[in-house]
Amino acid sequence: MRAASIAAAAALSAGAAWSLPALAPLVPSLCRSLRVPRVLAGDEPVVALTFDDGPHPQGTPAVLDALAAANAAATFFLVGEQVRRWPQLAAAIVAAGHTVALHGDRHRCLLRVPPAQLARDLDRGHQEIVAASGVEPTLYRAPYGIFSHAALAIARERGWTPLMWSGWGRDWARRATPAGIAAKVTERLAPRDVLLLHDADHYSAPESWRRTAAALPLVLDEIARRGLRSVAL
Numbered sequence: 001m002r003a004a005s006i007a008a009a010a011a012l013s014a015g016a017a018w019s020l021p022a023l024a025p026l027v028p029s030l031c032r033s034l035r036v037p038r039v040l041a042g043d044e045p046v047v048a049l050t051f052d053d054g055p056h057p058q059g060t061p062a063v064l065d066a067l068a069a070a071n072a073a074a075t076f077f078l079v080g081e082q083v084r085r086w087p088q089l090a091a092a093i094v095a096a097g098h099t100v101a102l103h104g105d106r107h108r109c110l111l112r113v114p115p116a117q118l119a120r121d122l123d124r125g126h127q128e129i130v131a132a133s134g135v136e137p138t139l140y141r142a143p144y145g146i147f148s149h150a151a152l153a154i155a156r157e158r159g160w161t162p163l164m165w166s167g168w169g170r171d172w173a174r175r176a177t178p179a180g181i182a183a184k185v186t187e188r189l190a191p192r193d194v195l196l197l198h199d200a201d202h203y204s205a206p207e208s209w210r211r212t213a214a215a216l217p218l219v220l221d222e223i224a225r226r227g228l229r230s231v232a233l
Helices: 002-023 028-034 059-069 080-085 087-095 115-133 149-157 178-186 208-225
Strands: 046-054 074-078 099-102 194-198
Touching: 002 028, 002 149, 046 059, 046 208, 059 074, 059 087, 059 208, 074 080, 074 087, 080 087, 080 115, 087 099, 087 115, 099 115, 115 149, 178 194, 178 208, 194 208
Parallel strands: 046 074, 046 194, 074 099
Antiparallel strands: none
16 A cells, blocks of 8 residues: 555656646746746847747738838747648748747647657757748747646757747637737736737637737837837847
8 A cells, every 4th residue: 555655646746747847837936947038138128029829821921010010020939730831921920030939840738748759749840940931940939838848858959948928918818809918918018028929820719810910019019118129039
């Protein structure tokens, strides 16, 4: 009985350790201990707008248009399986002066993916972005912001920097509105923030990209009102 209890405790401990990085989106102090930045370094009056889950045939161009209208730059965390569908959009992001980054090849919770399979997924996603855009991504964000220890180790072995966020618009939700998205993502806006939005609805509420695109001018106006500017990473 005692041996079984010890084995069960060990299994629970191992499971908790495996899952621990998944709490990073909710626990800023955990980001520090995992060495996953959630804000920019330095003291410049800048913020980083980041967009996950693309490219998307309507959402990405709409976001690019809004950024161009405000002369703002951003970073797009691309999913390999979507880059394969629309490689020209990955190239368009770079041509417009923005940064492309890695969001994996498939969009799924990494806690369910064995390390060897995950390594293949990340390498394939990276290769797809390079082939489509001509640029080697150096930043990596896990789907849903849920990193695993394996994901962090693989990324660092390849010289990629994991990145979290310090503010989000919850723009993936079915009930989100443009005004609500803008208010949420800028509610505690400060220099060096990394802001999370989405230019695609592949993995979220249908048509959510429309609300994000409509919110973006409001977000950019508020960034400028506070004397900040959005930069590509």
